[in-house]
Amino acid sequence: MENDIIFKPLQFRNLTVKNRVFRSSISGRWDNYDGSGTQARINWEEKFARGGVGAIITSFVPVAIRGRIMPNYATIHCDERIPFWRKVGETVHKYDCKFIVQLSHSGRQQDIGGVENLDKKALSSTSNTESFHGFLCQAMTRDEIQDTIQHFADGARRAREAGLDGVELHSANGYLFTQFLSSGINNRKDEYGGSLENRARFLLDVIRAIRKEVGTDFHLQFKISAIDYNNAVTFWDNPGNTLADSIQICQWAEEAGADGVHVSVGSLFPHPLNPIGGFPFDVITRTYDTMLSSGIYTTRNYLLFRYRLLNPIFNFLWNRVKKNLPPQAFSGHEVEDQEMRKLLEEHQGRNLLAAREIKKHVTIPVICTGGFQQASYIRKAIDDKYCDGVSIARPLIANNNLVHDFAVGKDLPDKPCTYCNKCLLNVIENPLGCYELARFDGDYEEMVQEVMSVFHPAQFETHKELSEVSVSHE
Ligand SMILES: Cc1cc2nc3c(=O)[nH]c(=O)nc-3n(C[C@H](O)[C@H](O)[C@H](O)COP(=O)(O)O)c2cc1C
Ligand code: SF4
Secondary structure (H helix, E strand, C coil): CCCCHHHCCEECCCCEECCCEEECCCCCCCCCCCCCCCHHHHHHHHHHHHCCCCEEEEEEEECCHHHCCCCCCCCCCCHHHHHHHHHHHHHHHCCCCEEEEEEECCCCCCCCCCHHHCCCCEEECCCCCCCCCCCCEEECCHHHHHHHHHHHHHHHHHHHHCCCCEEEECCCCCCHHHHHHCCCCCCCCCCCCCCHHHHHHHHHHHHHHHHHHHCCCCEEEEEEECCCCCCCCCCCCCCCCCHHHHHHHHHHHHHHCCCEEEEECCCCCCECEECECCCCHHHHHHHHHHHCCCCCCHHHHHHHHHCCCCHHHHHHHHHCCHHHCCCCCCCCCCCCCHHHHHHHHHHCCCCHHHHHHHHHHCCCCEEEECCCCCHHHHHHHHHCCCCCEEEECHHHHHCCCHHHHHHCCCCCCCCCCCCCCHHHHHCCCCCCCCCCHHHHCCCHHHHHHHHHHHHCCCHHHHHHHHHHHHHHCC
C-alpha cells in the first residue's frame, strides 16, 4: 500500500484527500419533500466513508427550490439547512474522509419539479423545449441570472459555515451550467450566449462570486462534460461542445479560481455514455410513469419503453453513438473470467482520453469519472497521467467497501458491479441501491434488505442528537 499511487494523498490548492478515490455524486430520494435532510442520508454517506474513499462528493444539492430535479433531495438553499449539513460532515469526518457539496441547479432538466414549481416553467439559458423528455422552460432574464449566481455563492458560504471541505459546481450532464455552456443548447443573443467566451460567462461569474463570498482558501472544483454529444439520442440536434471547447473552458475556470476539475460526458442525464451500460426496459417501465406529466415527450418515451415491439427503435437511438466511440485508453488487466473481462473492457475509463487532454492544459488536479472498479486499471490511469484521481459511483453502490478491498490487495471485488443501470432507473421511484439480482444469487429478499439497510438506524433513534445540533447553532 505504501508505494501504491491509489493510496497516495491528493493535494489540491486548499485541500488534501487521503487517497485517489472519490465517491462520485449519486442522487437518491432520501430526504423530506421540502429538502430538509434525514437520517437516511447521513447513513448513506457514512457507508462510503466507512468503506475507505478519500472524499465524498454529495448528490445533486439544489441551491434554489426552482433548481431542484426532484423533491426529496436535501437542499442548501437557506441557512436553516446548515445544521443538517454540519451533522453529515461530522459523521463522514470520523473516518478521515473529506466531504464536498455538489452545488447544483437543474435549469430545464427537471425530472419532477414538485408542487412549489408547478405554476412556473423551469429556468434555462433558452426557451427551447428540452428534446428528450420535452421539459418546457423559459430563458432567464439578466436579473434571474444575477440572482442565481448569488444562490451559488450563498450555497458555498453555507457549506463553509457547516464545516464541510469544499464545493463542486455541477457544470456537467445537461443541468443549468451545461445549458449555458453548450453550443447545442444556448441560443441567447446577449452577453451570456453566442461565442464560447459568452457561453462560459455564467460559470465564470459563479466561480468569481463564490471566491468573493468564501475567500481563496476554500476548496472549489467543477464538473464538466468534456464532450457534449448533444445529438447522441436526438440526432437532429446540434452536437454541442467539443473537447477543444471544454479545454478552453477549463483553462478559464482555473484562472477564475477553480481548484480542481472533474471530467464527465454528455449534455443530458442520463446519457447513453453516462452512466454507460444497460438500459433495462423492465425497470424503466415500472418507474417512468412518475414523470409522465413532466414533459411533452414523456408519453412517447413511455410507449417506446413499454411495448416490446417498439423497444428496438429506442435501442437504436440510445446505442448508436457507442458504436463510433474512440478506442479505450488501454485494455483491462488480466481477468480470468471472460465475461467479466468483456464487461470491463466495454465500460472501464470511458472518459480517460478526454481527461488526459484536459490534464495537459491545466495545472489543477483532474478527477475522472466513468467505469472504474479495478485497482490495476486505476493505478495505471494515474501513473500514466491520464488523471490525478478517479471518482466512482455504481461500483461503490454495489460494493461500499471497494477501497478497503483494494487496500488488502484485491484487484476486483468478489461480486463486481455489472453496469446494468438498474440502480439508476429505479431511483426515480425507489430507494437508491443495487438492484442487480444476479449479485445476490437471485435472492430478492436479500437484495431488498441490502437496499433498505440505509434506513437503519432510523431517524427517531437519533432524533435527540439532531435537535441538539440544530439548537446549538441557532
Ligand atoms: C443513481 C445515480 C445517480 C447519479 N446522480 C448524480 C448526481 O446527482 N450528480 C452527478 O454529477 N452525477 C450523478 N451521477 C453520475 C455519477 O456521479 C458518475 O459520474 C457516473 O455514474 C459514472 O460513474 P460510474 O461508472 O462509476 O457509475 C449519478 C449516477 C447514478 C448511477
Ligand atoms: S444495479 Fe448494481 S450492478 Fe447494476 S449498475 Fe447499479 S450498482 Fe451496478
